[in-house]
Amino acid sequence: MSNKKKILVIQKVHDKGMELINNHPNFDVEVTDDVSVENLKAKIKDCDGASIRIAKLPGEVINEAKNLKIISRHGVGYDNIDLKTAKERDIKIAITANANAVTVAEHVMFVLLNIAKRRELYHTTVKEGNFKDRNKLPKTIEVWKKNFLIMGFGRIGKALIKRCLGFEMNVFVYDPFVDKDTIEKLGKTENLINYDLLKTMKKNCIIINAARGGIIHEEDLDKALNEDLIFGAGIDVFKQEPPENDNPLLKNEKVYLSPHTAAFTDECMTRMGVETIQNIIDYFDDTLEKSKIVRL
Numbered sequence: 001m002s003n004k005k006k007i008l009v010i011q012k013v014h015d016k017g018m019e020l021i022n023n024h025p026n027f028d029v030e031v032t033d034d035v036s037v038e039n040l041k042a043k044i045k046d047c048d049g050a051s052i053r054i055a056k057l058p059g060e061v062i063n064e065a066k067n068l069k070i071i072s073r074h075g076v077g078y079d080n081i082d083l084k085t086a087k088e089r090d091i092k093i094a095i096t097a098n099a100n101a102v103t104v105a106e107h108v109m110f111v112l113l114n115i116a117k118r119r120e121l122y123h124t125t126v127k128e129g130n131f132k133d134r135n136k137l138p139k140t141i142e143v144w145k146k147n148f149l150i151m152g153f154g155r156i157g158k159a160l161i162k163r164c165l166g167f168e169m170n171v172f173v174y175d176p177f178v179d180k181d182t183i184e185k186l187g188k189t190e191n192l193i194n195y196d197l198l199k200t201m202k203k204n205c206i207i208i209n210a211a212r213g214g215i216i217h218e219e220d221l222d223k224a225l226n227e228d229l230i231f232g233a234g235i236d237v238f239k240q241e242p243p244e245n246d247n248p249l250l251k252n253e254k255v256y257l258s259p260h261t262a263a264f265t266d267e268c269m270t271r272m273g274v275e276t277i278q279n280i281i282d283y284f285d286d287t288l289e290k291s292k293i294v295r296l
Ligand SMILES: NC(=O)c1ccc[n+]([C@@H]2O[C@H](COP(=O)([O-])OP(=O)(O)OC[C@H]3O[C@@H](n4cnc5c(N)ncnc54)[C@H](O)[C@@H]3O)[C@@H](O)[C@H]2O)c1
Pocket: 075, 076, 077, 078, 100, 101, 104, 151, 152, 153, 154, 155, 156, 157, 174, 175, 176, 177, 178, 183, 188, 189, 192, 210, 211, 212, 236, 237, 260, 261, 262, 263
């Protein structure tokens, strides 16, 4: 019998990542893009390790893999994996901690400036032959000397603060730095930004969610924008992805949307693909950095 570790790559990663493992003497690799529970249960059966992108990895799939020791997430969020089962089975979850903070921080600056400068409106005005209306357009705003609150001062927050300071903004940080047990008791981050909070904000406030859907209450945000309580919003992540057609934010002109693609630069996808696979190799070499393993 072969001593090679069997790895299932669920949803192919960048070629540069696949190259690391495809001809590696210690691993047998299979790639699957069919993320149905039935297929995953069949494919993961004899695997020692697996990588996963955004597909769901439910308990029933994890439990099918009696030898599974490591799940390597392509990204830093891991809410698509059944953590309870992973913990019960003492399966480690690794994240690509080095790959995407700068990319998401850049995206946040891009969205901020797009909204502040009313990019869509001004651009369309010229394109549609209405240059002469320039004085009638609602004014844009500057980010210079504006207060900027970063909620969550982890990898992305720390990359973001440098960019905000480059624009000479006043930056504030909110991060409870609490341990996992306390977060669980506090009821986590769902609907952290709701109507009651939105109505206390300044009228020229721009709010951006590039973390996880559900942190901002979507209907409340729509209401606050329609009542001109705040200036605009940038939404990369949604409570349900893809969002339902009747999600009011899709029709709100004050919202700048992107399809959970804050980390989708060519450079970042390469880094994430490489790090996802390298994390698996490092795990079996016993060299995986502890900080990349999720504390369950
Ligand atoms: N849009 C995207 O494509 C994309 C890409 C990468 C990461 N993300 C998401 O961005 C978020 C941050 O990623 P990261 O790599 O910086 O994570 P991180 O773990 O390095 O930092 C998160 C920080 O948030 C803090 N925090 C936890 N609960 C909080 C609360 N209620 N209020 C304020 N702060 C709180 C933690 O103490 C921690 O310091 C995660 O939700 C991640 O899933 C999104």
